[in-house]
Amino acid sequence: MSVQPKLVVVGSIGIDTIETPHEKQLDILGGSASYACAASSFFCRTGMVGVVGSDFPDVHRQSWRAMDIDLDGLQTVAGETFRWHGVYEAHMDNRSTISTELGVFADFSPILPEVYRDAPYLFLGNIEPALQLRVLEQMHHPKFVLVDTMDLWINIARESLLRVIGKVTMLTLNESEARLLTGDHTLLAAAKQLLKMGPEYVLIKKGESGSMLFTQTQIFMLHAYPLEHFKDPTGAGDTFAGGFIGKLAELDECTPSAIRRAMAYGSVVASFGVEEFSLRRLAHIDMKDIEQRYAAFVEMSRIS
Amino acid sequence: MSVQPKLVVVGSIGIDTIETPHEKQLDILGGSASYACAASSFFCRTGMVGVVGSDFPDVHRQSWRAMDIDLDGLQTVAGETFRWHGVYEAHMDNRSTISTELGVFADFSPILPEVYRDAPYLFLGNIEPALQLRVLEQMHHPKFVLVDTMDLWINIARESLLRVIGKVTMLTLNESEARLLTGDHTLLAAAKQLLKMGPEYVLIKKGESGSMLFTQTQIFMLHAYPLEHFKDPTGAGDTFAGGFIGKLAELDECTPSAIRRAMAYGSVVASFGVEEFSLRRLAHIDMKDIEQRYAAFVEMSRIS
Numbered sequence: 001m002s003v004q005p006k007l008v009v010v011g012s013i014g015i016d017t018i019e020t021p022h023e024k025q026l027d028i029l030g031g032s033a034s035y036a037c038a039a040s041s042f043f044c045r046t047g048m049v050g051v052v053g054s055d056f057p058d059v060h061r062q063s064w065r066a067m068d069i070d071l072d073g074l075q076t077v078a079g080e081t082f083r084w085h086g087v088y089e090a091h092m093d094n095r096s097t098i099s100t101e102l103g104v105f106a107d108f109s110p111i112l113p114e115v116y117r118d119a120p121y122l123f124l125g126n127i128e129p130a131l132q133l134r135v136l137e138q139m140h141h142p143k144f145v146l147v148d149t150m151d152l153w154i155n156i157a158r159e160s161l162l163r164v165i166g167k168v169t170m171l172t173l174n175e176s177e178a179r180l181l182t183g184d185h186t187l188l189a190a191a192k193q194l195l196k197m198g199p200e201y202v203l204i205k206k207g208e209s210g211s212m213l214f215t216q217t218q219i220f221m222l223h224a225y226p227l228e229h230f231k232d233p234t235g236a237g238d239t240f241a242g243g244f245i246g247k248l249a250e251l252d253e254c255t256p257s258a259i260r261r262a263m264a265y266g267s268v269v270a271s272f273g274v275e276e277f278s279l280r281r282l283a284h285i286d287m288k289d290i291e292q293r294y295a296a297f298v299e300m301s302r303i304s
Numbered sequence: 305m306s307v308q309p310k311l312v313v314v315g316s317i318g319i320d321t322i323e324t325p326h327e328k329q330l331d332i333l334g335g336s337a338s339y340a341c342a343a344s345s346f347f348c349r350t351g352m353v354g355v356v357g358s359d360f361p362d363v364h365r366q367s368w369r370a371m372d373i374d375l376d377g378l379q380t381v382a383g384e385t386f387r388w389h390g391v392y393e394a395h396m397d398n399r400s401t402i403s404t405e406l407g408v409f410a411d412f413s414p415i416l417p418e419v420y421r422d423a424p425y426l427f428l429g430n431i432e433p434a435l436q437l438r439v440l441e442q443m444h445h446p447k448f449v450l451v452d453t454m455d456l457w458i459n460i461a462r463e464s465l466l467r468v469i470g471k472v473t474m475l476t477l478n479e480s481e482a483r484l485l486t487g488d489h490t491l492l493a494a495a496k497q498l499l500k501m502g503p504e505y506v507l508i509k510k511g512e513s514g515s516m517l518f519t520q521t522q523i524f525m526l527h528a529y530p531l532e533h534f535k536d537p538t539g540a541g542d543t544f545a546g547g548f549i550g551k552l553a554e555l556d557e558c559t560p561s562a563i564r565r566a567m568a569y570g571s572v573v574a575s576f577g578v579e580e581f582s583l584r585r586l587a588h589i590d591m592k593d594i595e596q597r598y599a600a601f602v603e604m605s606r607i608s
Contacts, residue, residue, distance in 0.1 A: 091489045185395045188532040209513035212530070219604045223525035226516070228492040257608055264607050300523045303568050303602050304561055 002115040005047030005070050007249045009036045009242065010110055010135045011125025011148075013050040013074075017085040018234055018277060020092060025232075028278040029060045030084065032125035032148070035235035038282045039269045040123070040246025041067040042290060047116045049073035049135060053081040053104040063283060072113045079104040092233055093207075112138045121249040124168070125238060126150050129160040136167055144254055146170045146245050147199075148237070154181050166198035169254075172241055174205040187212055188219070201259070203244075205237050213263060218256060222263050225271035225297050232277045236270045239282070243269030264301075268293045306419040309351030309374050311553045313340045313546065314414055314439045315429025315452075317354040317378075321389040322538055322581060324396060329536075332582040333364045334388065336429035336452070339539035342586045343573045344427070344550025345371040346594060351420045353377035353439060357385040357408040367587060376417045383408040396537055397511075416442040425553040428472070429542060430454050433464040440471055448558055450474045450549050451503075452541070458485050466501060473558075474505035476545055482508050491516055492523070505563065507548075509541050517567060524564050529575035529601050536581045540574045543586070547573030568605075572597045 011033030018025050033050045040046045047070040056076065064071060080103035088095045110131055120143040124132040132147060139145075145168040153161050154177060165171050171194055179185055182193040187204050191214035194202040202214045210223040244266030251258045268290055275281045315337030322329050337354040344350045351374040360380065368375060384407035392399045414435055424447040428436040436451060443449075449472040457465045458481060469475050475498055483489055486497040491508050495518035498506040506518045514527040548570030555562045572594055579585045 186530075186532055186534070188530045192532070206513060209510060210525075210527070212527075219530055221514075221527035221530070221604050222607070223514070223516075223527070226490075226492045226523055226525070228490055228496070230490070260606070261608050298607050300525050301605060301607050302524075302564070303526070303605050304565050 002072055002113065003045060004115045005119050006044040007040055007046045007121040007123065007246060008049060008116045008119045009033050009040060009046055009123045009125060010049035010127065011036055012082055012105065012127055013052050014082040014084050016234065018232060019087040020232055021088065021090055025277045030235060030278060032238040034279065035238035035273065036123055036125050036242030037064065037069045038067055038279045039239040039242030041069050042269060042287060043246035043250040045070060046246065047073050047119065049110050049112060051075045051077060051104050051108045053077065053079045056081045063279060073116055077104050110135050121245055123241060123245045129153050129157050129164045132164045133160060144169045144248065146172060146241060148172050148241055151177050151180055162197060168199050170201035170203055171199040172203040172205060174237065178204050205240065211263060213259065220260050222267060223301065225267050225293060227271055230274040233274050236274050239273040240266040240270040264297055265294060268297055306376055306417065307349060308419050309423050310348040311344055311350045311425040311427065311550060312353060312420045312423045313337050313344065313350055313427045313429060314353035314431065315340055316386055316409065316431055317356050318386040318388050320538065322536060323391040324536055325392065325394055329581045334539060334582060336542040338583065339542035339577065340427055340429050340546030341368065341373045342371055342583045343543040343546030345373050346573060346591060347550035347554040349374060350550065351377050351423065353414050353416060355379045355381060355408050355412045357381065357383045360385045367583060377420055381408050414439050425549055427545065427549045433457050433461050433468045436468045437464060448473045448552065450476060450545060452476045452545055455481050455484055470502035472503050474507055475503040476507040476509060478509045478541065509544065515567060517563065522560060526567050526571060527605065529571050529597060531575055534578040537578050540578050543577040544570040544574040568601055569598060572601055
């Protein structure tokens with residue numbers, strides 16, 4: 001019997017090969033939907049929408065199920081799972097893509113299970129805007145829709161991206177993408193342009209420097225939770241966004257205060273995520289770990 | 305009759321030529337001491353220690369006096385004032401030095417007026433560590449000593465820099481300098497090394513991403529006050545540091561809470577400073593402007 005998820009997440013699911021200055025990991029679970037669902041599942045029942053090939057290892061499905069992620073929206077089709085191979089530079093501030101193999105992702109057409117369509121929260125993870133639009137059209141009346149994107153879509157699918165942005169509650173992107181999309185350099189000037197495109201909230205991600213939230217009347221600035229060491233920043237933005245919207249769905253009130261707290265929870269979950277490759281660290285923490293780091297984080301951010 | 309300043313600031317005083325993508329300003333007042341004293345003077349009586357040449361325009365001395373900066377520690381000697389010519393790249397994230405002419409700064413030997421030596425607060429702005437040390441040795445028993453430095457001294461005067469760092473209450477530097485000095489990449493790992501060098505507090509500046517304060521037991525993270533437009537980032541770090549220690553001297557309690565509030569005031573003053581070249585904006589604001597922006601800043605940084 002299907003239980004309605006409180007949050008639906010669509011995004012990529014991939015098998016990644018990742019090289020950092022310290023080690024190389026072959027064929028590990030990745031993708032925006034994978035990271036976002038792992039993060040949101042700490043806070044609310046999450047339904048995953050995505051596609052994998054017939055080669056997809058069942059052990060990954062089992063990891064997701066262990067996190068209580070609903071997989072009714074996950075399609076398995078003949079062919080190969082999306083693959084990405086990336087290499088990080090010396091301090092992991094930058095990375096280059098060695099190869100991308102779309103596999104079954106090339107013909108992906110998301111179809112939402114009936115029970116997903118009434119979910120109140122929706123996260124359109126970073127995939128082609130036309131697919132994000134197709135998911136959005138299948139939803140009945142979501143209360144809060146978050147969309148993420150990337151430079152690729154700004155460059156090659158700007159028009160459909162703007163259509164999506166015009167229909168969502170919150171847009172998130174990183175600082176260079178905010179500049180690319182608007183042509184403005186300061187984040188405040190860029191955010192003003194982005195707010196004009198339709199969303200009520202603009203959330204600009206600044207990597208290890210945190211994030212900034214903009215509305216027509218408010219600004220909220222959050223640092224990233226500081227870490228002494230980390231292993232792999234892949235998926236940090238997806239984990240942050242997933243943790244954010246998962247916590248917001250749990251709080252189920254879209255007030256400025258709830259949004260601020262949810263952002264801090266997202267940052268905390270992301271800080272755990274980067275301590276290991278793939279979902280390995282997220283699979284081994286519990287709410288006690290999260291609450292402990294959240295309390296420390298609030299203390300570190302308090303001016304007076 | 306001399307009044308004892310609450311804060312003594314030593315640093316460079318220069319005549320700058322600055323090119324941004326939008327305009328070029330010739331022969332404007334700059335230098336670390338100039339920016340820091342302008343900022344601190346909003347909060348407490350500040351004595352400036354530095355040197356200028358016989359070519360130094362009297363109008364600049366008048367600007368400082370209008371800010372109530374004590375100039376008894378300012379030496380005027382035969383020769384030319386220190387000059388710097390810099391050019392900012394497209395988005396003012398980076399700059400290159402076109403020329404530096406030391407002038408009278410080459411033979412500068414700071415001598416503190418008697419009345420300065422009992423000041424409780426001291427800011428050793430960014431100059432050669434041997435000079436910072438000479439100032440420190442003339443002070444009787446300062447309560448709080450802040451030192452700033454730069455990559456140049458880390459590279460060519462590491463040993464005397466470490467001697468200074470071992471004698472101060474707080475070290476401030478920017479993130480790339482923290483990495484250069486310690487060899488650690490994450491700021492938390494770098495800060496742990498820096499704390500071992502002696503200071504009770506390490507304050508790492510991250511430009512438009514704010515700053516982070518570290519002690520043996522605490523971390524505090526502050527964003528920069530967000531601006532839609534700015535004209536010239538020159539001196540922002542000195543303005544931040546000067547505003548910080550000026551406010552701390554005013555509060556006159558070196559508690560974690562006072563230090564956090566003082567950092568936020570420093571950031572607010574720096575946000576005004578970059579809105580115009582040189583000290584032009586700082587010369588035209590008052591405490592009401594500062595308090596207004598400070599209140600907004602606290603609100604923007606509050607998680608819940």
